[in-house]
Amino acid sequence: MPVFKLCLKIIKKNLPLMIMYMAIFLVVSVVIASANKQNEEKATVFTSSRTAMAFLSEEDTPLTRGLKQELAKVAVFVEIENSDEAVKDALFFRKVFYALKIPEGFSEDFMSGKAPVLETIIVPGTIPAVYLEMAVNQYLNTARLYVDSLQGIGQAEVVQSVAKDLENSSVVVIPESDGLVGAQNFSSYFFNYLAYSLLSVLILGVSSIMIVLKDKDISRRNHASPVSRNSMTVQIFMAMVLLTLGAWVAMTGACFLLNIKGSLNVNFLMFMLNSFVFALAGTGISFLIASVIKGRNALSAVNNVVTLGSSFLGGVFVPQQFLGPAVLQFSKFLPTYWYVKANNLIGFLTVFDPEHTAEVFKSMGVVAAFGAAAFAASLILDRRGRLS
Amino acid sequence: MFVHIFKTRLKCLLRDKEMLFWSLLFPVALALLFNIAFSNLNAHDTFEPVKLAVVADESYLQDAAFRGALRNVSTGESRIFDLQETELAAARTMLRSNDISGYILAGDVPTLITSGTGLGPSIAKTFLDSYLQMQSSVNSILAKDPSSYEELMDRLNARLSYTKEVSPGGGESNPVLNYFYSLIAMTCFYGAFFGNREVLDVQANLSPLAARISVSPVHKLKSFLYSMCASLLINAAEVLLFILFLAKVLGIDFGEDTGLVVLTALMGSFTGVTFGAFISSLVKKDENVKIGVIIAVSMTGSFLAGMMYGEMKYIVQQNVPVLSYLNPINLLTDAFYCLYYYDTYTRYAVNMGILATFAVVFCLGTYLVIRRRKYAGI
Numbered sequence: 086m087p088v089f090k091l092c093l094k095i096i097k098k099n100l101p102l103m104i105m106y107m108a109i110f111l112v113v114s115v116v117i118a119s120a121n122k123q124n125e126e127k128a129t130v131f132t133s134s135r136t137a138m139a140f141l142s143e144e145d146t147p148l149t150r151g152l153k154q155e156l157a158k159v160a161v162f163v164e165i166e167n168s169d170e171a172v173k174d175a176l177f178f179r180k181v182f183y184a185l186k187i188p189e190g191f192s193e194d195f196m197s198g199k200a201p202v203l204e205t206i207i208v209p210g211t212i213p214a215v216y217l218e219m220a221v222n223q224y225l226n227t228a229r230l231y232v233d234s235l236q237g238i239g240q241a242e243v244v245q246s247v248a249k250d251l252e253n254s255s256v257v258v259i260p261e262s263d264g265l266v267g268a269q270n271f272s273s274y275f276f277n278y279l280a281y282s283l284l285s286v287l288i289l290g291v292s293s294i295m296i297v298l299k300d301k302d303i304s305r306r307n308h309a310s311p312v313s314r315n316s317m318t319v320q321i322f323m324a325m326v327l328l329t330l331g332a333w334v335a336m337t338g339a340c341f342l343l344n345i346k347g348s349l350n351v352n353f354l355m356f357m358l359n360s361f362v363f364a365l366a367g368t369g370i371s372f373l374i375a376s377v378i379k380g381r382n383a384l385s386a387v388n389n390v391v392t393l394g395s396s397f398l399g400g401v402f403v404p405q406q407f408l409g410p411a412v413l414q415f416s417k418f419l420p421t422y423w424y425v426k427a428n429n430l431i432g433f434l435t436v437f438d439p440e441h442t443a444e445v446f447k448s449m450g451v452v453a454a455f456g457a458a459a460f461a462a463s464l465i466l467d468r469r470g471r472l473s
Numbered sequence: 474m475f476v477h478i479f480k481t482r483l484k485c486l487l488r489d490k491e492m493l494f495w496s497l498l499f500p501v502a503l504a505l506l507f508n509i510a511f512s513n514l515n516a517h518d519t520f521e522p523v524k525l526a527v528v529a530d531e532s533y534l535q536d537a538a539f540r541g542a543l544r545n546v547s548t549g550e551s552r553i554f555d556l557q558e559t560e561l562a563a564a565r566t567m568l569r570s571n572d573i574s575g576y577i578l579a580g581d582v583p584t585l586i587t588s589g590t591g592l593g594p595s596i597a598k599t600f601l602d603s604y605l606q607m608q609s610s611v612n613s614i615l616a617k618d619p620s621s622y623e624e625l626m627d628r629l630n631a632r633l634s635y636t637k638e639v640s641p642g643g644g645e646s647n648p649v650l651n652y653f654y655s656l657i658a659m660t661c662f663y664g665a666f667f668g669n670r671e672v673l674d675v676q677a678n679l680s681p682l683a684a685r686i687s688v689s690p691v692h693k694l695k696s697f698l699y700s701m702c703a704s705l706l707i708n709a710a711e712v713l714l715f716i717l718f719l720a721k722v723l724g725i726d727f728g729e730d731t732g733l734v735v736l737t738a739l740m741g742s743f744t745g746v747t748f749g750a751f752i753s754s755l756v757k758k759d760e761n762v763k764i765g766v767i768i769a770v771s772m773t774g775s776f777l778a779g780m781m782y783g784e785m786k787y788i789v790q791q792n793v794p795v796l797s798y799l800n801p802i803n804l805l806t807d808a809f810y811c812l813y814y815y816d817t818y819t820r821y822a823v824n825m826g827i828l829a830t831f832a833v834v835f836c837l838g839t840y841l842v843i844r845r846r847k848y849a850g851i
Contacts, residue, residue: 255601
């Protein structure tokens with residue numbers, strides 16, 4: 086199998102570069118997957134959401150302490166400097182959604198029956214801002230009832246009574262869920278990023294083989310040899326599959342090793358199967374790209390545009406539910422969309438009967454079809470190229 | 474002489490398709506992708522009334538106060554809930570198909586049935602809690618002073634708002650914008666490829682073209698400066714075109730000061746091109762290594778300025794403030810950010826000042842390295 090051996094030699098020569106790429110992609114994938122992993126388990130007991138706010142108080146009285154304590158149930162306090170600039174910066178990047186400023190003398194005014202107003206700086210029209218606004222007003226209105234109704238009541242007593250009132254809580258029930266549990270974990274993020282990294286590595290690897298083989302002199306020399314064209318194609322393709330297998334094993338293996346505890350389940354096997362189908366489809370796509378482009382310079386340009394483009398549109402970098410409906414309609418023409426969709430579905434699976442997994446396998450089928458189509462197209466192009 | 478060299482150089486550079494791709498088309502493609510992917514991102518935080526159902530059973534129909542309170546917050550422009558009064562079975566079905574965030578069962582202690590945690594159900598819970606808490610307050614006040622009953626009822630209905638939103642001047646908070654600002658900064662610094670080429674094409678030991686130019690009877694520094702002008706012009710034009718594309722096609726908001734935005738872009742482009750020349754003259758290896766260094770520096774800079782992960786800029790600013798001043802790409806991003814978001818110019822001026830210092834350092838550095846080079850043999 087001389088052609089196969091030749092391909093292996095080319096791969097070997099390009100190995101350092103490919104390993105470097107793979108290492109960079111792995112690091113990026115791991116960093117982003119770890120940054121995104123949250124809500125490992127779906128809550129079965131209700132806890133109120135807590136959102137980020139800045140509590141900028143210029144005085145420290147029983148009333149402000151009571152307010153802060155009460156807000157702690159619904160807010161996470163972010164320490165920021167009490168300056169307009171610091172607050173504005175934090176709001177821009179949505180580090181806090183709500184900043185409450187308590188001026189000096191607020192408690193005194195409040196206790197003396199006036200209605201002092203607190204300044205808030207918020208991201209207007211956002212859910213967390215509305216939520217925190219409710220909590221602040223609830224506390225102060227309750228305190229107001231005591232101040233107005235019971236003459237001569239002290240601050241400490243007001244705070245104590247309000248705290249007691251606010252312990253009253255309604256009952257929240259979360260009914261048993263049916264088979265699907267929301268657990269977006271490390272693996273599902275990592276495998277989503279694989280759509281970017283694996284495709285990049287494959288396009289790079291496959292193209293670097295093809296660029297050599299497509300060189301006019303080399304290809305003429307090869308075609309003069311007593312090896313049939315079909316056998317040559319088969320050998321090249323085998324080398325590509327080997328390359329794909331190598332890249333796939335390295336990357337899924339890394340995910341397994343980094344998260345062994347979370348990987349010993351059926352979901353991980355499904356992730357692996359899904360990514361394997363995607364990897365094979367990726368080989369077909371890389372094959373197609375390699376047969377279209379000319380030269381190394383065009384390679385990195387096409388590689389970047391194809392991988393970044395399909396990842397953005399397919400929901401790798403930004404979750405699919407955040408993409409607009411028109412975008413999603415278009416994304417359905419990309420294998421990445423179906424791959425990511427299957428991944429997200431797998432992340433939520435707890436029951437593996439045909440009813441629940443049908444959608445996953447359907448998506449995998451679409452990805453495989455894309456790969457087969459790309460491969461067929463590149464063969465046709467190859468035949469045409471031979472005629473001219 | 475200037476016109477001759479400048480024109481020839483312009484032609485040369487414009488014929489380099491690959492360079493034009495990376496310095497203009499690639500940012501445009503990224504901007505399009507950003508726009509598609511991020512356009513819905515802010516909608517995620519936007520408040521919309523929480524969809525709730527309440528089971529219209531006997532205890533609900535009898536409890537007029539609760540019903541009134543619930544209906545009160547479910548009507549009008551600034552309502553918190555979109556409320557439906559239904560049968561229990563219907564409420565269950567709606568919850569299962571995610572049409573509502575939860576449903577309420579009235580009673581002594583109202584119950585909320587919800588599919589999970591989240592802000593929607595939390596808001597509903599806060600409302601139910603507040604209703605219960607008011608009852609508790611009334612009880613404990615009446616226990617202490619039974620005579621205040623009527624006044625108390627009046628006060629209960631007169632809930633005050635203790636907060637007043639003060640919007641500081643300047644643009645609205647929109648984290649998505651930072652992606653585009655840092656993308657412009659990256660485009661400016663991709664101008665480094667032009668600067669790099671200028672140095673490659675003037676140092677006789679680096680390219681055959683430079684060797685040819687070196688034997689021509691033109692002062693080397695002059696010929697370098699003239700061709701630098703061509704590079705600066707092309708990159709500046711690219712950056713301005715890119716900004717025009719962002720503003721007019723994608724509708725990215727840059728604030729009011731168009732003049733200053735253009736100035737910032739020109740400044741950024743100048744710094745970017747001179748940065749490339751500086752790196753190219755400093756790194757004594759072949760072209761691939763020089764380009765590698767340029768890409769590594771500009772990508773790291775863009776990453777820290779929040780191009781791949783928006784919050785990164787804020788994280789750096791909070792934890793390692795020095796780094797945000799030492800990263801020219803962040804300075805540039807921050808300059809655009811200030812023009813949009815602040816109505817004062819102090820921070821903008823600081824950014825531009827440091828950026829100018831960088832540009833001077835890059836120019837001086839390049840000059841010191843490439844001046845007076847003579848080659849006895851190549």
